[in-house]
Amino acid sequence: MLRDITLGQYYPADSVIHKLDPRVKLFGTLIYIISLFCFRGAAAFATVTLFLIAVIWTSKVPFKFMVKGLKAIMILMLITAAFNLFMTPGETLVSFWIFKITKEGVVNAALMAVRLTYLILGTSIMTLTTTPNQLTDGLEKALMPLSKIGIPVHAIAMMMSIALRFIPILIEETDKIMKAQMARGADFESGNLLKKVKSMIPLLVPLFVSAFRRADDLAMAMEARCYHGGGGRTKMKPLRYEGRDRAAYLMIILYFAAVLLCRAYLNWP
Amino acid sequence: MGIIKAKQLVHEYIRRDEEGNVESISTALDHVDLDVNAGEFIAVLGHNGSGKSTLAKHINALLSPSEGTLWVDGKDVSEEENVLEVRQTAGMVFQNPDNQIIASVVEEDVGFGPENIGVPTDEIWKRVEESLGAVGMLKYRHHSPNKLSGGQKQRVAIAGVVAMQPKCIVLDEPTAMLDPNGRREVIRTAHELNREKGVTIILITHYMEEVVDADKVIVMDKGKVVMQGTPREIFSQVGRLKEYRLDVPQITILADLLRQSGLDVPVGVLRREELVEALLREAQITG
Structure with missing residues (x-):
């Protein structure tokens, strides 16, 4: 689903x-x-x-x-x-x-x-x-005037594109965690609304933990590839x-x- | 001086409580000396927590040493102004292929590194094409990384590093999350880059099978370099390797047991063919 x-x-x-x-x-x-x-x-x-x-x-x-x-x-x-x-x-x-x-x-x-x-x-x-990268580029360039009044346009655009890239991965992960919890007897389907919301906790906690770990890994990988913000960057697809x-x-x-x-x-x- | 040189390198992870008082210090690297020559294929072996990943992160200036010095291509990694240059000289590939691909299209991801270091647009395209070709992923350039296999994703990650034209690539357990096929793909790619482009490779792993073709093997344990030598020299010391909780390849163990029981088998057998040959020779002599 x-x-x-x-x-x-x-x-x-x-x-x-x-x-x-x-x-x-x-x-x-x-x-x-x-x-x-x-x-x-x-x-x-x-x-x-x-x-x-x-x-x-x-x-x-x-x-x-x-x-x-x-x-x-x-x-x-x-x-x-x-x-x-x-x-x-x-x-x-x-x-x-x-x-x-x-x-x-x-x-x-x-x-x-x-x-x-x-x-x-x-x-x-x-x-x-x-592609999320193009979208980011578009937003970045369209909103560039705002960076003159101190809004970190490049950083916001980068965050957005990364968020978009990780949506499918996190969805897949949610699916995986859900199945793992279901295999151990978790029930996400039945009960009233309150019960259903409560049953989401064992789903959300591991998801958040793994998302933070991913974020950490990704930040490191970006740094390792010389990412240092928007300054001095060229574009592959200007x-x-x-x-x-x-x-x-x-x-x-x-x-x-x-x-x-x-x-x-x-x-x- | 080699391309990577470490002198008495120490790194301590300091855990602090909320007031900032030191709770505990764990030494991840304990006075490590290292000298890697340009063009070599080095494998670093070690059990979990042996400090091998910490060492890798130093080479890429992601961590800076607590004590001692590390030079990458003659530049001290702890100097702030060298950081970008060091990262350009020594690229790094990480364990999880999903967490190091930034873009949603293969070629855009490969272009990310060159973009960061300010390469002109035409040159980026040339580099992207070249490096995707070098890892054999050119025909997937317009694909989404989500649809690739683990081995392919890892090769894209390698291409992303190659596009920055580094002199040295550090692969930090690049195969830990892959199936046997993916593992072979990645290791083969690393060897090809080493042979054809003369890139210095530092492969960090705990799979012993992957190190047999390396020029030099370094074994780490508890933050110290405990063994150094050619694969053959290292694998001839089965007992010691087991002490460091490393899984010796089955063929090496078998050869070692045969030798102990009196057969004339050379020390440090790495491949099945070698053992077969030795046994055939033995059979001819005795028979």
């Missing part, structure tokens, strides 16, 4: 999306997220959907690879949907006991579910097509904008404009 989270896993393929400058992809993801939470109406919805499908298709990442990431947030999605379903005031459709379902509630719940799904799909395209990056920027802006226009003029229903 824990292996299903695809966030942070790079999927190697040879596509235009893979080759784009990470800054473009970061910008695109940001715009995409904003557009998700401000679109309204069928036309805007169609624009967003088309954009998403087009990007997924050009990325050459198998769709089922991304859907796997959705399973992990299923519960979050259900809870959000439930809250929207029961808590939105408005025209009552069904009511029983203290619950009542309103028309607005149904719409909101459906919208929220769609938004979350699109959010996960869209952001996982970024992580699936960009970021330079090319034609396709400018084209992508243009497309992202056009997309955003289209969503905004649909929101303003074609906001049926």
Whole structure:
């Protein structure tokens, strides 16, 4: 179950999306997220959907690879949907006991579910097509101006990329520890919530201990390879904008404009 | 002077309590003298806690000596301004392949070292290609390290060090977490680098089978260098090796037992073929 989270896993393929400058992809993801939470109406919805499908298709990442990431947030999605379903005031459709379902509630719940799904799909395209190192490079370069006011941009970027690199390893490790504890009779499935949380302790303690040990080892390995912060570092893959990056920027802006226009003029229903 | 030279090297791990008072001192290196010539293949053997890893970390300036001096390519490792140069001269490969690969793509990881020392971009690409070729991992350059086997990961780690063009590579138990196939891959790679590029190799291990092809073997126990010599010289002293809790290769033990029972078998047999040959000769003489 824990292996299903695809966030942070790079999927190697040879596509235009893979080759784009990470800054473009970061910008695109940001715009995409904003557009998700401000679109309204069928036309805007169609624009967003088309954009998403087009990007997924050009990325050459198998769709089922991304859907796997959705399973992990299923519960979050259900809870959000439930809250929207029961808590939105408005025209009552069904009511029983203290619950009542309103028309607005149904719409909101459906919208929220769609938004979350699109959010996960869209952001996982970024992580699936960009190596953590590229992502870090992109962030580092995009945020570099902040280092002038004393924010350690390079260090933050490095930490992020390492965290991303270790997600799959730690997940694998969690799986391993879980199986080891289960083999010795630990029960992670049954009992009420409190009991379940308590049963996580024998899972989390060894996981944390091993994560710290790994961190220590990794720090040493980095030092051994002459890592000494951002100063005097060169780049193997320096970021330079090319034609396709400018084209992508243009497309992202056009997309955003289209969503905004649909929101303003074609906001049926 | 050799590429690595230690003089009366001492390292103490000091354990302090919360107020900073010294609770206990354990001596990991106890007046070690060492002289390694450029181009040699040195194996360091020792049981757990013999100080062999501590010695390795000194060569890479990850630890600095409590007493004594260590020179790497003529530079004193305890001087702060030498640290980066020392680490560039003497690269290091660690035990756990997962905990030393920084990037999520093989070639980016190999490029990490050269990036740190400020190599220009074109040169990085050249070095990455060369060093991945040297360890035979060129066709995996776009792969994720998570999908490689242990031996392959370790070879990537070696390539990452080779890309910094060190004169010497220290391998700190590189095979401890690998299966027999992976172990062979890594040891073979180390020998190839030694032969073809003339890189000085210091292989730290507790598998005796891995040291038979080394130029020189150093045995450590309780922080001291207790034996030094060619593999044959070392393996001829089975009793002493057992004293230091080292597992002597089975073939060496067998040859030793045969010799004790009166057969004319040479001392320090390292390979099965050698023993077979000796026994055949014996059979011809007596038969």
